Amino acid sequence: MPTSSSSAGPSQPLLHRHSNASDSYGAVNVNSALSPEDDQPDVLPVPPVDKSDRKLHRSLSARQVQMIAIAGTIGTGLFLGTGGSLARGGPASMLICYTIIGFIVYITLLLLGEMATQYPIAGSFGTYCTRFFSPSYGFALAWNYWFNDAVSVAGDLVAAQLVISYWAEWHPWAIGLIFWVFLVGINALHVRAYGELEYWLASLKVIAIIVFIILGILVNVGVNREHRYIGGENWRLPGAPFVGGFGGFAHVFVTASFAYGGTESLGITAGETKNPSKNMPRVVKFVFWRILVFYIVGILLIGLNVPYTYPDLSTRSAVTSPFTIVFKQVGSAGAASFMNTVVLTSVVSGANHALFAGTRVLYGLSAVNQAPRLFSWTTKSGIPLPSLLATSSISILCFGSSYVGNGALWSWLQNLVGVSNQIAWVSIGLASWRFRKAWVRQGRSLDDMKFRAAWTWPWGPAFVVVAVTCLILIQGWSSIFPTFEPVDFVSYYIQIPVMIVMYILWMLIKRPGLKSSTSTPRSRRIWYSDLVDVNTVDLSRDEYQDVDVDKVDDDTRHNRVTKGNLVVKALWRLYYWVV
Template sequence: MPEYDAEKQPATAESFPDLTDPQVDAVDSSQLSRRLSPRQVQMIAIGGTIGTGLYLGTGRALATGGPASMLLAYAICGAIVLVTMLSLGEMVAFIPVTGSFCTFAGRSRFVDESLGFALTWNYWANDAISTASDLVALQVLLQYWTDNFPGWALSLICLAFVLGLNLCSVRIFGEAEYWLCLLKIVTIIGFILVGIVVNCGVNTQHRYLGDRYFYLDDAPFVGGIGGFASVFVTASFAYGGTENVAVTAGETRNPAQTYPRVIRNVFWRVLLFYIVSITIIGLDVPYNYTGLASEGTSTSPFTIVFAEAGSAVAGSFINAVIMTSAISAANHALFAGSRLLYTLAKEGYAPRRFGLTNRFQIPWVAVLTTTTISALCFGASKIGSGQLWTWLQNLVGVSNQISWTCICISSLRFRAAIRRQNLEHLLPFKNFLYPVGPALAAGLNIFLILVQGWSCFSPEFDIIRFVSYYIEIPIMAAMFLGWKFWKGTKLVPLNEMDLVTDRYLIEGEGIAANSQDVNKPPKSAWPTILGVGRLKRVGTWIL
């Protein structure tokens, strides 16, 4: 790694080695290939976060917290995710690596090696459990039609399908995710239109609904502070995976160009897919709807809204579409989990065998190992699919919040080091909310992690729910402190942070970036997020 004195001379594009040259990948067969196209990454980013958390988790959130609690909790979590993704986008556009935010927190990067170790293992477990939870969700959705077909058999079939996609070329994975995500996006748009029609009177009751369900009985805030707090873990589970798109950085062409565009679209995804959908659900579905959520099962509010339109066929259709969404979510989680296990092997945190790749440059050992955790889904036959899915949802939701906190902390350290080493002019993407945004998001995440398990203490203590809400905290702390004391790691000084290794300089295949373009001041994200350029073009056309 070349060395330079930041105080004597500012770094330029020539200061960094060309570590992403295709010839370098050809030398080491254990490296992953950059075969995901910008088109695929954009679609994965848009639709990859739409999964069982939105389609199925909103039912339990509505039943336990009411429409206002659900809307407010999803809005707060959406704001946290927006700030987190802006912070992550800034780092991943500068240093696009497979481990993404887990690598950023670790060895010689932005925080402490022990944090990188704990976070990567935690997030690998998160993705592995997410795969299991999505397969369990298939069993829950199957109950809409029948209780006679063995749910574990459906999970096994879908697990084999997802495993096959993840063992083939990453281009096949990307293309499959592209079409599955496109289907989810069309479904969301269709749901919003149908939901408006149902609210206006085209429903089984033949009457205008308006906002009457917002004030039904105990609504809009059901369960008081406990009900409100419990919705946050559900919302965190639903938004989980938004940050996973950065894990594909090591297999994406032109990441310095692709990821700024991906991150800027997060604002509209949160607004359209979550906030608007949650509002429609609160308006069209009463919180006490029969079968909305219980200990043994739950029904998707999306299915209920389509059924309320007066067509049983429509209800069955949307239920089938939601099942394909669960398969897509499992596919995405397995992909991300295997890449993190691959990163653990490369960083020396796991056996080197997990870093082995096949002829498609896929970490097949990591894929198979991550898949074994999905065997948790078969426990649904003994525990009950609805109950098991709730426990897994809580585990993943808390893990997501821990990851978002670490991303914000890494971002604060990253920007401080960038300024100390005089490299700020090289940032291809800049978080305009720094430093207030990441600091507030980290603090709010920590607060939510501590209070969202309120309901497990009242009216009586529930040990199982308590474990599902808080087990992540001691596990994360034990891994962090254990590695720190064993290895004697320390907080990385700002002057010693590695901002050179993996720095991306290639704008096209084998074409070096123009140093004048690289050294341009980074653009602010806010005008692009709001689509100011598009509005200007529309105004010019009208005039």
């Protein structure tokens, strides 16, 4: 890990859960001081921290981590991307595809949760692929996912331009610049600033979706401007419910993948999460079911209330949020503007989340010497500032909307991010397959695992790898038939050859199999395999060991929900369920 050469600054009387050591994968020291309460001020006196020992801080509480997972998933893809899905695939294709992707992502989340609970370290699934599958593949994956997050920031800035165009046409570049400065400033302060912003923005989105579900039901049964019962008539329009045939159906898979993308980033927050042995399983078990309910019910109501022929639902120059359309159907311009404001905050939240995740991925790459050492330098507040600036710099892509149209650029960026999400899910399956195999081969008891999704053994990893690979291959059908669309085709498939090239280059440069092979002279060797040996991989390194403050946190939570009068216990249970 690189260190700063500057001298130590003034003595710090308080420790903001600062890590005093880090392993080679960027893991935060498990013995750093942790607060037993989710939001208790950091008031633990410690010796001064030298500036040469700056690392990430484990400062995100359980409520923040859960909302980060929600905020990263319920965002631009749901509020805005569903417009394109409905226009190109129809209501039935949208409902089926989002349900299929939701199930796949749920299994993927369980697989990731097992590894992230056992090894809550920076880098998440990129690090797990490097450690359990192949360092060369992990290198290609991590850089691809970093690019995914960086492009997501650009995509959300373009989305902000689309949302604001609902009220007035303004200079797109100015909107992008304003939001860019705001987001970089927030992420440069402290991880708690990021976590708190995400918590409240996510809370607003959850409330808005609940209101939308209630309002959507009312609109469908006749509480609308025309006082007309809608029912399922939009499913019976000419061309519906499956629009565009198989090509339209396949296209929705990539937009659904874009919408669900971000769930896997909960593993990235593991390195900065308090009491991960308990909090990571809670996040995995409870958050996604809430997301799935919001998505499936929301998608169903959109398909029932909004016709796929609605003007500007998805065109080259504009994209209108179906959520805004439903609120507009009530007959109140104020209600539609309110929903559009929520969509705008969702866009900001999505960009904030992508910027955070991309920064941590680049930090993790540097920690394992797969990126310049500069990117693992952090400030006293635990912010990897060079990684933050590098990630945010890709957002210059959003300024291209002035030349190709907001809607067109948004569609291309959505395809890029959606496919990248799918590659990440495949990679989680591969890492989980090798991790589980190593655990069994080395005779470790399954009971030793801090979290295990027993019902996914042994088929879970294979299911994720096969299912998502099939999706990646077939979803670009609409860019080939009936007419070949070169730009769309590139946006669907460009990342596959890029991943292959990066994998081969890293393999040839590092020549990982050279040391283990003595039978073939170096000059005659063409290929060097770096598939990790499951019989010898170290399963004990980076395992999180609960510290005293974690036990205090567990006891506090247990006492609150089991002791005292019934009303108090019920209120505490409700509190933990909500937050």
